[in-house]
Amino acid sequence: xxxxxxxxxxxxxxxxxxxxxxxxxxxxxxxxxxxxxxxxxxxxxxxxxxxxxxxxxxxxxxxxxxxxxxxxxxxxxxxxxxxxxxxxxxxxxxxxxxxxxxxxxxxxxxxxxxxxxxxxxxxxxxxxxxxxxxxxxxxxxxxxxxxxxxxxxxxxxxxxxxxxxxxxxxxxxxxxxxxxxxxxxxxxxxxxxxxxxxxxxxxxxxxxxxxxxxxxxxxxxxxxxxxxxxxxxxxxxxxxxxxxxxxxxxxxxxxxxxxxxxxxxxxxxx
Amino acid sequence: xxxxxxxxxxxxxxxxxxxxxxxxxxxxxxxxxxxxxxxxxxxxxxxxxxxxxxxxxxxxxxxxxxxxxxxxxxxxxxxxxxxxxxxxxxxxxxxxxxxxxxxxxxxxxxxxxxxxxxxxxxxxxxxxxxxxxxxxxxxxxxxxxxxxxxxxxxxxxxxxxxxxxxxxxxxxxxxxxxxxxxxxxxxxxxxxxxxxxxxxxxxxxxxxxxxxxxxxxxxxxxxxxxxxxxxxxxxxxxxxxxxxxxxxxxxxxxxxxxxxxxxxxxxxxxxxxxxxxxxxxxxxxxxxxxxxxxxxxxxxxxxx
Numbered sequence: 043x044x045x046x047x048x049x050x051x052x053x054x055x056x057x058x059x060x061x062x063x064x065x066x067x068x069x070x071x072x073x074x075x076x077x078x079x080x081x082x083x084x085x086x087x088x089x090x091x092x093x094x095x096x097x098x099x100x101x102x103x104x105x106x107x108x109x110x111x112x113x114x115x116x117x118x119x120x121x122x123x124x125x126x127x128x129x130x131x132x133x134x135x136x137x138x139x140x141x142x143x144x145x146x147x148x149x150x151x152x153x154x155x156x157x158x159x160x161x162x163x164x165x166x167x168x169x170x171x172x173x174x175x176x177x178x179x180x181x182x183x184x185x186x187x188x189x190x191x192x193x194x195x196x197x198x199x200x201x202x203x204x205x206x207x208x209x210x211x212x213x214x215x216x217x218x219x220x221x222x223x224x225x226x227x228x229x230x231x232x233x234x235x236x237x238x239x240x241x242x243x244x245x246x247x248x249x250x251x252x253x254x255x256x257x258x259x260x261x262x263x264x265x266x267x268x269x270x271x272x273x274x275x276x277x278x279x280x281x282x283x284x285x286x287x288x289x290x291x292x293x294x295x296x297x298x299x300x301x302x303x304x305x306x307x308x309x310x311x312x
Numbered sequence: 313x314x315x316x317x318x319x320x321x322x323x324x325x326x327x328x329x330x331x332x333x334x335x336x337x338x339x340x341x342x343x344x345x346x347x348x349x350x351x352x353x354x355x356x357x358x359x360x361x362x363x364x365x366x367x368x369x370x371x372x373x374x375x376x377x378x379x380x381x382x383x384x385x386x387x388x389x390x391x392x393x394x395x396x397x398x399x400x401x402x403x404x405x406x407x408x409x410x411x412x413x414x415x416x417x418x419x420x421x422x423x424x425x426x427x428x429x430x431x432x433x434x435x436x437x438x439x440x441x442x443x444x445x446x447x448x449x450x451x452x453x454x455x456x457x458x459x460x461x462x463x464x465x466x467x468x469x470x471x472x473x474x475x476x477x478x479x480x481x482x483x484x485x486x487x488x489x490x491x492x493x494x495x496x497x498x499x500x501x502x503x504x505x506x507x508x509x510x511x512x513x514x515x516x517x518x519x520x521x522x523x524x525x526x527x528x529x530x531x532x533x534x535x536x537x538x539x540x541x542x543x544x545x546x547x548x549x550x551x552x553x554x555x556x557x558x559x560x561x562x563x564x565x566x567x568x569x570x571x572x573x574x575x576x577x578x579x580x581x582x583x584x585x586x587x588x589x590x591x592x593x594x595x596x597x598x599x600x601x602x603x604x605x606x607x608x609x610x611x612x613x614x615x616x
Binding site: 047052117129131283 | 402
């Protein structure tokens with residue numbers, strides 16, 4: 043097996059072996075999905091229409107934004123990246139492999155949700171399965187890139203929680219997961235457009251379900267892709283093997299540049 | 313036979329206004345164990361990190377088999393094996409996975425024989441976090457040596473090990489040295505340095521203040537030999553007798569310890585004195601100064 047394959051297999055297994063990652067990859071999103079399926083569909087029958095994509099986006103957020111950054115910070119602080127550098131593990135692999143394996147876990151969780159949602163909770167299956175898979179993949183890539191970027195810029199595990207929650211909590215409240223964007227107050231909508239979940243939900247509903255959307259779903263998909271590429275590029279640029287290394291290539295606040303496509307989308311769609 | 317494998321010339325490392333390493337130079341030959349000694353903050357870690365390619369030097373030239381660590385990292389990685397002081401492995405990585413993982417990045421077949429040799433065969437399926445400190449350090453050495461690098465850099469390799477593990481590790485280091493591997497050994501353990509190193513350098517405040525073989529270093533100190541005596545009736549404790557060559561003495565528990573410039577006449581006179589005073593010798597030890605004592609002498613005098 044090649045070095046990349048060895049690394050990939052190890053990181054994939056870590057997603058199952060590490061209790062925190064197992065929780066965020068599978069137990070938390072699937073538990074939340076079951077809870078929402080049982081309770082929310084009873085309280086709000088309209089929720090069934092968006093339940094499948096909303097729970098897929100939730101699973102993506104849990105695995106990537108909440109789950110991906112901390113192991114990166116912990117590895118850096120424990121000197122694991124120093125050891126990797128000495129032994130020739132490229133920085134690109136250190137960031138890419140955990141991101142890709144997390145996307146694999148997310149795709150498994152998403153498959154469980156999309157295949158069981160209609161049967162268990164009367165959720166709506168996608169009309170266009172290919173578009174659904176594409177949007178899920180692009181969303182997972184964008185959120186994975188943001189997770190990697192948070193891991194790179196955070197000075198400690200506590201800081202990852204802060205940065206992650208800055209994205210996760212607003213996404214839950216105004217990101218279109220629990221309530222469609224069209225039902226949000228107009229003053230709030232520009233802020234929603236700064237969140238990956240809002241664009242993911244618009245892309246899912248517009249492209250995979252043929253629904254009318256508040257934002258242009260093609261533009262939303264483009265915004266997700268562009269921000270993902272930008273976030274991943276910044277993560278590579280700002281990557282630091284060792285927190286004691288004082289020669290940083292850029293200030294951590296440069297990471298905010300990854301939000302540029304979301305800001306542009308507000309003007310494009312206004 | 314002498315072939316320089318690792319060379320440090322006028323090496324300097326600065327952090328802001330703080331000069332961590334100030335123009336040091338030393339060389340390590342093929343098949344040599346070279347000890348780098350010094351108190352905390354002396355500049356050992358900065359030196360090792362620049363040799364490992366983790367940091368850039370601010371002056372001077374570092375070469376490992378003609379390769380500059382900061383400029384040619386790809387070439388460097390197969391020339392050196394590094395056992396870091398910290399674990400350097402993910403907590404949930406299994407022992408056999410670690411061997412496959414690092415060997416794959418070095419492009420060599422996994423060295424399960426090294427795991428067996430270092431008593432880790434039964435632990436191959438255990439995760440790193442499940443290993444004892446000794447097992448973790450043995451694994452780190454196995455991984456450092458797995459790709460058969462010509463240079464091994466070991467940072468406190470036996471810290472926290474029990475006697476058996478320590479002996480096993482020392483034996484392996486000697487075997488590697490005999491097979492032609494050069495070993496740069498950074499340690500606080502003077503007994504280890506004295507036992508293992510062919511030559512040592514003592515670093516103090518970023519400068520090398522002494523270098524040579526442990527025997528040479530101990531010989532260049534005050535030159536006093538320690539003569540420790542314990543007798544049945546402790547007559548030496550009570551009588552302030554003077555013996556030839558003795559510069560100073562002290563009483564430590566049951567022993568009287570003499571520091572002598574000429575231990576032969578000192579011991580002869582001591583035995584005569586005990587015979588005259590009808591006291592019986594219980595224990596007599598004659599020891600040259602240890603590397604640790606020489607190290608303390610050097611560091612306490614600031615390298616003067």
